[in-house]
Amino acid sequence: MENESYVKIISEWDIVAARQLGRNVAKELEFGTVDQARITTAISELARNIYLYAGQGEIRIERINGRDKRGIKVIAADNGPGIQDIRKVMEDGYSTSGGLGAGLPGVKRLMDEFDITSSLEEGTIIKTVKWTR
Amino acid sequence: MENESYVKIISEWDIVAARQLGRNVAKELEFGTVDQARITTAISELARNIYLYAGQGEIRIERINGRDKRGIKVIAADNGPGIQDIRKVMEDGYSTSGGLGAGLPGVKRLMDEFDITSSLEEGTIIKTVKWTR
């Protein structure tokens, strides 16, 4: 489908590819430069999480339409071991203080919508959306 | 004395004069641009406190010499009502969250040394020092 593209995350350099894909789509959707940087940072964080904790997975980028707005949807999916305690990883302060970066709370702040499902069997799927203003 | 100069703080524009005096001295002492901005911000904060809470007072700037280093000493003195609870005003979070700016904890962070005395009779004297590296 033309509206969806994806990048497989296996090595660290795939993080860069995912960022590039996201930035291109964000530019096409005419997000401002600050929002472009934020979307890219969110993608970077999600891809890096896959690379570090799940070993491999993928980042999917979609163009989406709301009622009277357009947006970018970023999906991070992996078959890793799943997140044991989702509430814990959504808490502030743990990742940044340890130098692990923005973490999932950061991703949530950078985007407008955020949804996470995780299980031992099916790995983790994180869906996030940002709308043009 | 050549080493000490001061600015009386009566109107808001005296804050600018105090900043200017401090910046000049900081430049002469060859502080870097970041430190110049920090020293000036600290002076600004102290002067503004006098202007807002004490009505009037003065900022004194001194060049000082340590064992093998030079520094700038900034003294803020007023005859205002004094600070009731010094522990409270030195606590983080109160001034910035209310939009009051850096506050005294901010001044303490910007400078290397910080000392405060305050009483109902004699007003408040704050002495701060920053050393060149």
Place this chain on the structure above:
Amino acid sequence: MEIFKSRYRHLLRSYLKESSEKALYQAQLFSRKSILQQISPEEIISLHSEALKEIFPDIQEEVLLSFDFLLEVMVDYGLAYQEHQSMRDQQFEIKSEIEIAASIQENLLETSIPQIEDLDIGATSIPAKQMNGDFYHFIQEGQSIHIAVADVIGKGIPAAICMSMIKYAIDSLPESRKSPHFVLESINRVVEDNLEEGMFITMFYGMYDKVNHSFTYGAAGHEQGFYYHSVTNSFEDIVTKGLVLGVDQNFTYEQYQKQVEPGDMIVLLSDGVTEARTEEGFIERSVITDLIQKYKQLTAQEMVEQIYRDLEKMQNYEMNDDFTLIILRRKV
């Protein structure tokens, strides 16, 4: 600092040459390291302007001057940021205190689920924050199993301290005074005596007679539970009247009784279960009974845990209240 300076210049230079995403990714990694090293944002501005000066020796003087202005703006951002860092350190201290307190509380409030031949019992209680203001307690005495469920209005530390008090108060009641209305009335007095104005506790107290399979109960302003009739495969609310504890020292509580048939279930809960808040607002109570229907083939303990997981997800993992759910099923 010198290392950061040359690293920044190097990274910026390669970005300007290639304009590549890779260079921007490295910018992010750089940023992460500099945050960790407590380099403040105004220092980053200074790194940037110095790097520009070196990379473009012929840069317009005024463009460089503009960075003095930007730097001035950033000093205050740096201060706000440092202030928050120092607050974070304080916060870790308090949090570790609360963690210890929570584990003490867990020890204090520990109660084991009775293992009875004719009954299948499941119970779970999960705090919204670290400390639980909900509480359940099982006591086996003679041919009865006593079940208390309580909820302090309020959460966190104050609520948790109240709960410890309630548990000791229940434990110190002599056996002869442990019928539901007696318990509610004594605890009501304890609460009145010990708690501040404006603190309330809701409580359900029930007594299951293992021989006659009757359930005697009463409640003080507590969230209504459900009774599941196996024969008709239907639910009814466990209706009780009674003022919350801590309001009127002399209040007398009513007592009710139900005959429990094989396959029937008694579902007790705190309002944290029914007042789960999703994006569309509070859930309907029917959501709970639907979940019980859905999972009724499981053991009682599996049911309560599975229902918690479903409701946790519905709320997007943001629990607003302590959650306590107990299911008792009379086996066939």
Place this chain on the structure above:
Amino acid sequence: MEIFKSRYRHLLRSYLKESSEKALYQAQLFSRKSILQQISPEEIISLHSEALKEIFPDIQEEVLLSFDFLLEVMVDYGLAYQEHQSMRDQQFEIKSEIEIAASIQENLLETSIPQIEDLDIGATSIPAKQMNGDFYHFIQEGQSIHIAVADVIGKGIPAAICMSMIKYAIDSLPESRKSPHFVLESINRVVEDNLEEGMFITMFYGMYDKVNHSFTYGAAGHEQGFYYHSVTNSFEDIVTKGLVLGVDQNFTYEQYQKQVEPGDMIVLLSDGVTEARTEEGFIERSVITDLIQKYKQLTAQEMVEQIYRDLEKMQNYEMNDDFTLIILRRKV
């Protein structure tokens, strides 16, 4: 945002024109407002680069490009900053919770000082932080007055919760089991059962017989008190042996007895009194007995309060440990 944009451009332009301190002062005021409006640092970078583009239409393309890089670096700073803001909100919440908890604890642990014809009793207990990990408790039963003084190793919330437990445990002991060694032995078992590994409590328990004026006591690793002999106007330490509570379930505690003469004083305390730390290090125990000598004309309650005030001042108003001091004097 549009307002900030044009304001920024305006201020930057006047700075570039005049290079004046006044313009930099306005930069600071601008920064303060933008922080208040939660404008993040990466947005400031974007304001700056857009302003430059407008002010210098012929600016080098590469200089503008450099701001993309700077922006990327700042996004992470912005996030760290936002995260800290949200933590600050949580922190205010926790602090107010602790305040409430402290006042509940005060209610729970409240104990009234017995008013007896032959005895003058004074007591004070002041926490170092908001919640008290020291504890004293009076019980009048028959012809005896019981006095418990305890100190949890550790301060703050966890210690406070332990104290509530100890109080309930003492209160639930039947009268027949309230001689000092029995109390210490039962509480020792409660502590073993309920507390985590590594939590200790020291405790002194005494029983004053109002008729025979004998004082029976025992202690578990608690700071030694003082006994004041009126006849000789001298002090002796109240020596006790006994392991702190929570270490050995089966420890047996010794019990001691003293005959109390008219004018004699029993001084009980926690280590927060004797371990007052001044600039010269810990104070000597003789500092306390000197203070008692100094104030012995006052009532027992006045004495404990005056001694607290003196020690508070000696420590420059920075208390490092909870402070509990009790004085009992047999009147003539």
